[in-house]
Amino acid sequence: MDKKKTLSRIIGVFIGGLALVCGVVLYFQMKGNGSGKYAYIYQDGVLVREIDLTEHKEAYEFIIEYSSDTERGFNTILVDNGKIGISDADCPDKTCQHMGMISSTHFPITCLPHKLVIQIVDEAPNQEAPDIITH
Amino acid sequence: MKVKTKRLTLLAMYTTIALTIFVAESALPSLLPIPGVKLGLANIVTLWLILNGTWKDALCVLVMRIILGSIFAGQMVSFAYSLAGGLLCLVAMLAIHHLLGKEYIVITSVVGAIFHNIGQLLMAFVILQSFSVMAYLPVLFISGIAAGIFTGLCTKATHKRMGELLKLS
Numbered sequence: 505m506d507k508k509k510t511l512s513r514i515i516g517v518f519i520g521g522l523a524l525v526c527g528v529v530l531y532f533q534m535k536g537n538g539s540g541k542y543a544y545i546y547q548d549g550v551l552v553r554e555i556d557l558t559e560h561k562e563a564y565e566f567i568i569e570y571s572s573d574t575e576r577g578f579n580t581i582l583v584d585n586g587k588i589g590i591s592d593a594d595c596p597d598k599t600c601q602h603m604g605m606i607s608s609t610h611f612p613i614t615c616l617p618h619k620l621v622i623q624i625v626d627e628a629p630n631q632e633a634p635d636i637i638t639h
Numbered sequence: 640m641k642v643k644t645k646r647l648t649l650l651a652m653y654t655t656i657a658l659t660i661f662v663a664e665s666a667l668p669s670l671l672p673i674p675g676v677k678l679g680l681a682n683i684v685t686l687w688l689i690l691n692g693t694w695k696d697a698l699c700v701l702v703m704r705i706i707l708g709s710i711f712a713g714q715m716v717s718f719a720y721s722l723a724g725g726l727l728c729l730v731a732m733l734a735i736h737h738l739l740g741k742e743y744i745v746i747t748s749v750v751g752a753i754f755h756n757i758g759q760l761l762m763a764f765v766i767l768q769s770f771s772v773m774a775y776l777p778v779l780f781i782s783g784i785a786a787g788i789f790t791g792l793c794t795k796a797t798h799k800r801m802g803e804l805l806k807l808s
């Protein structure tokens with residue numbers, strides 16, 4: 505039926521456009537060196553740690569624990585020479601671990617089961633960063 | 640409420656198939672280390688039911704698969720994300736299918752995948768209360784569109800061969 509065909513074409517163009525826009529956004533997202541000096545660690549939407557990535561020369565680790573009504577767990581955060589990442593976690597999917605170390609503002613590291621978000625920013629702590637919404 | 644035995648059995652069978660696909664797929668290593676990037680092969684069953692059954696059948700199997708899948712393959716945390724993504728995906732697919740019909744099942748699948756990602760990201764935004772998860776959106780959309788095309792083609796090929804076998808209504 506012709507009407508369906510034109511509608512399908514419209515939707516198809518929409519989808520193609522969306523893919524294109526995403527590609528462009530992704531390109532710009534990855535482009536800048538996105539350097540950041542600080543890492544903000546959020547748990548349950550609350551800022552729990554502010555890390556200065558260049559503060560210490562040697563690598564160091566610390567553990568953030570998670571406990572809720574239904575489960576408990578931990579994430580071991582590794583800070584090494586301007587990079588931060590999750591080196592160990594007891595969450596079932598380990599996606600957070602596989603993300604590796606990040607040193608740019610492009611993508612955050614998230615551990616969904618433990619409600620953890622690690623975001624690198626460029627502003628110093630105690631200033632409002634633009635991409636944080638807290639309630 | 641009277642449920643015919645045949646229907647009940649078939650729905651159980653479809654749930655099992657979807658569940659098996661879901662669990663098996665979640666055991667595979669992820670292509671990208673970003674939460675939410677996956678093939679979504681279990682959606683083939685949902686699409687199949689949209690083609691060969693009513694929306695109630697699709698909804699029933701979807702919800703059962705998500706509940707059981709979260710118990711068997713994931714943690715209960717993923718339940719919220721799967722449910723949000725899955726329901727939004729189903730609604731979108733039913734709407735598109737109603738408009739376009741079974742000839743354009745691939746488009747239905749892609750739109751479903753897009754809305755699945757939207758649902759998941761919305762839920763992540765609600766649960767984590769962090770805007771930075773939106774950084775994943777472009778990657779998720781692109782991988783979702785690709786996965787949607789793939790699963791749509793799989794469903795189309797299967798439907799062509801098995802036709803209206805095991806039709807539910």
